[in-house]
Amino acid sequence: MDVSTPLLERLVERRILVPMGVDGLYGRSGIFESVVTGLESAIARAGSADEAEVLRFPPAMPRTEFERSEYMKSFPQLAGTVHAFCGGDREHMALLTKLATGEDWSRDHKPTELVLVPAACYPLYPMLAMEGVIPGGGRLFDVQSYCFRHEPSADPARMQFFRMREFVRVGTAGQALTFRDLWLLRAKTLISNLELPFEIAPANDPFFGRAGKLMKDNQLEQELKLELVIPVASAQPTACLSFNYHQDHFSNIWQLTLAPGKSAHSACVGFGLERIVLALFRHHGFEPGHWPAGVRHTLWG
Amino acid sequence: MDVSTPLLERLVERRILVPMGVDGLYGRSGIFESVVTGLESAIARAGSADEAEVLRFPPAMPRTEFERSEYMKSFPQLAGTVHAFCGGDREHMALLTKLATGEDWSRDHKPTELVLVPAACYPLYPMLAMEGVIPGGGRLFDVQSYCFRHEPSADPARMQFFRMREFVRVGTAGQALTFRDLWLLRAKTLISNLELPFEIAPANDPFFGRAGKLMKDNQLEQELKLELVIPVASAQPTACLSFNYHQDHFSNIWQLTLAPGKSAHSACVGFGLERIVLALFRHHGFEPGHWPAGVRHTLWG
Numbered sequence: 001m002d003v004s005t006p007l008l009e010r011l012v013e014r015r016i017l018v019p020m021g022v023d024g025l026y027g028r029s030g031i032f033e034s035v036v037t038g039l040e041s042a043i044a045r046a047g048s049a050d051e052a053e054v055l056r057f058p059p060a061m062p063r064t065e066f067e068r069s070e071y072m073k074s075f076p077q078l079a080g081t082v083h084a085f086c087g088g089d090r091e092h093m094a095l096l097t098k099l100a101t102g103e104d105w106s107r108d109h110k111p112t113e114l115v116l117v118p119a120a121c122y123p124l125y126p127m128l129a130m131e132g133v134i135p136g137g138g139r140l141f142d143v144q145s146y147c148f149r150h151e152p153s154a155d156p157a158r159m160q161f162f163r164m165r166e167f168v169r170v171g172t173a174g175q176a177l178t179f180r181d182l183w184l185l186r187a188k189t190l191i192s193n194l195e196l197p198f199e200i201a202p203a204n205d206p207f208f209g210r211a212g213k214l215m216k217d218n219q220l221e222q223e224l225k226l227e228l229v230i231p232v233a234s235a236q237p238t239a240c241l242s243f244n245y246h247q248d249h250f251s252n253i254w255q256l257t258l259a260p261g262k263s264a265h266s267a268c269v270g271f272g273l274e275r276i277v278l279a280l281f282r283h284h285g286f287e288p289g290h291w292p293a294g295v296r297h298t299l300w301g
Numbered sequence: 302m303d304v305s306t307p308l309l310e311r312l313v314e315r316r317i318l319v320p321m322g323v324d325g326l327y328g329r330s331g332i333f334e335s336v337v338t339g340l341e342s343a344i345a346r347a348g349s350a351d352e353a354e355v356l357r358f359p360p361a362m363p364r365t366e367f368e369r370s371e372y373m374k375s376f377p378q379l380a381g382t383v384h385a386f387c388g389g390d391r392e393h394m395a396l397l398t399k400l401a402t403g404e405d406w407s408r409d410h411k412p413t414e415l416v417l418v419p420a421a422c423y424p425l426y427p428m429l430a431m432e433g434v435i436p437g438g439g440r441l442f443d444v445q446s447y448c449f450r451h452e453p454s455a456d457p458a459r460m461q462f463f464r465m466r467e468f469v470r471v472g473t474a475g476q477a478l479t480f481r482d483l484w485l486l487r488a489k490t491l492i493s494n495l496e497l498p499f500e501i502a503p504a505n506d507p508f509f510g511r512a513g514k515l516m517k518d519n520q521l522e523q524e525l526k527l528e529l530v531i532p533v534a535s536a537q538p539t540a541c542l543s544f545n546y547h548q549d550h551f552s553n554i555w556q557l558t559l560a561p562g563k564s565a566h567s568a569c570v571g572f573g574l575e576r577i578v579l580a581l582f583r584h585h586g587f588e589p590g591h592w593p594a595g596v597r598h599t600l601w602g
Binding site for chain 1: 319321322323326327328329330331333334354355356357358359360361362363364365366368373374377378379380381382383384385386387388389390393396397400405406407408410412413414415416417424427428431443447449451453460461462463509510511512
């Protein structure tokens with residue numbers, strides 16, 4: 001295929017992605033979505049032996065829990081809060097006038113109780129906290145949700161709204177680390193079966209500002225985060241999966257305990273669904289029916 | 302089954318819905334989602350003869366297009382705008398102080414370019430406008446997306462974020478009305494096959510304020526909107542599907558034309574996926590494996 005034309009342009013030409021007028025926001029075709037569905041099945045099969053509890057969350061979570069999460073300390077630039085009009089007839093008239101004259105009408109909106117989900121596992125921890133002490137064997141979840149990150153970009157692999165599938169282990173430090181190692185192996189097998197070139201490397205989250213530098217260094221040094229990167233649409237390969245050991249970070253925030261005084265540790269593996277699907281189009285072409293037999297078998301059995 | 306206990310409570314007991322701490326926001330179990338998947342397949346089969354173009358949109362659309370849509374004129378109370386922090390290190394410090402002291406930290410956020418999608422067909426019209434004159438046979442789309450409506454409620458059938466599947470016809474007035482009549486028949490068959498009790502009745506959208514009264518009356522009088530209602534969790538049956546004839550409303554906003562000077566008309570049928578799934582649990586019990594054979598066949602073939 002002609003790889004001199006940017007991937008986004010080629011996907012738009014073939015109407016696999018449809019631009020919506022804002023960077024990082026696209027309509028997707030039935031073909032794109034059929035690959036997402038196949039990928040989710042393949043991921044589920046890779047983890048099926050574990051019998052994780054399946055939970056699916058909407059694109060928002062309670063603001064009060066988000067406030068506790070320390071997300072605004074680490075990644076304030078990425079979060080999205082939901083605001084709404086809360087006035088009566090009089091305020092409505094004023095709002096319509098602003099709309100008509102091109103003034104900023106949404107500045108008068110008030111914050112609602114909702115913040116957009118920044119990562120699929122965030123709604124899980126407050127839910128776990130409500131459910132009390134973690135039982136001896138720990139807990140394991142299979143979650144998925146739309147996530148929002150405010151980082152408009154012309155790179156199709158950096159969408160503002162995207163779907164993240166995650167498996168999350170909560171238990172002892174040993175259980176968390178064993179889980180992460182297991183998924184490193186499973187992920188290598190899965191991405192190999194999808195015949196995509198990849199590397200795994202230590203990584204850091206995009207911590208904000210001057211104070212963030214220290215947190216990045218710490219995360220790298222302790223190898224708390226690993227990423228599986230695949231060449232997609234930018235000069236550098238794109239992180240398509242991440243493997244995170246949180247230590248007792250979330251347990252300290254939400255008091256998740258294994259026994260009185262004993263904090264739980266947690267780890268997660270996250271799959272960027274749109275990114276992996278884009279990688280498949282990038283490397284195997286635009287007609288999934290013509291993809292290599294092994295790839296099709298991995299996706300659709 | 303014991304119907305004296307409210308539906309929400311029974312779903313939560315069985316962990317089919319998991320409360321997230323805000324009315325209208327729930328985690329859903331794998332069982333709930335398997336019914337959503339089955340329902341979407343059944344809907345697709347009902348409309349498969351039409352070969353509609355499949356498009357899937359993220360939960361947000363561009364604010365500029367939303368402004369044109371007149372949604373804020375009719376339903377300002379329901380819309381959700383996405384706001385984000387846009388400062389540097391200094392503003393970040395101030396934000397963290399507010400968070401620590403319990404002040405409202407998100408009031409300083411700025412509106413982004415995004416507004417949450419209020420109905421699955423809203424992102425479609427601006428896209429159509431960009432694509433120019435509608436060809437002679439008109440166009441037909443199969444869309445789905447998460448929709449947001451700011452109406453926190455203890456009724457599980459009134460979620461703040463929910464998924465809406467829609468078929469949308471754009472063409473002549475005759476094509477739009479024929480399409481709506483066809484889907485009225487198809488929907489009756491589908492909901493009958495799901496063995497759910499229903500009625501179809503003229504309806505109106507929740508137009509805002511004093512001026513909204515006139516718009517409600519007009520919509521009812523012209524029978525522009527019909528709803529298929531099913532008893533779910535409240536005293537009144539819940540609108541689970543709606544059948545809408547927009548006349549040339551959206552074409553006038555986005556200049557959708559069939560030929561120079563000839564406005565397109567449009568119609569849509571919308572399926573409230575969570576509502577129909579809740580109706581299935583309400584009427585057939587909490588174990589889909591034990592639902593009547595005909596219902597299971599309709600959902601899972």
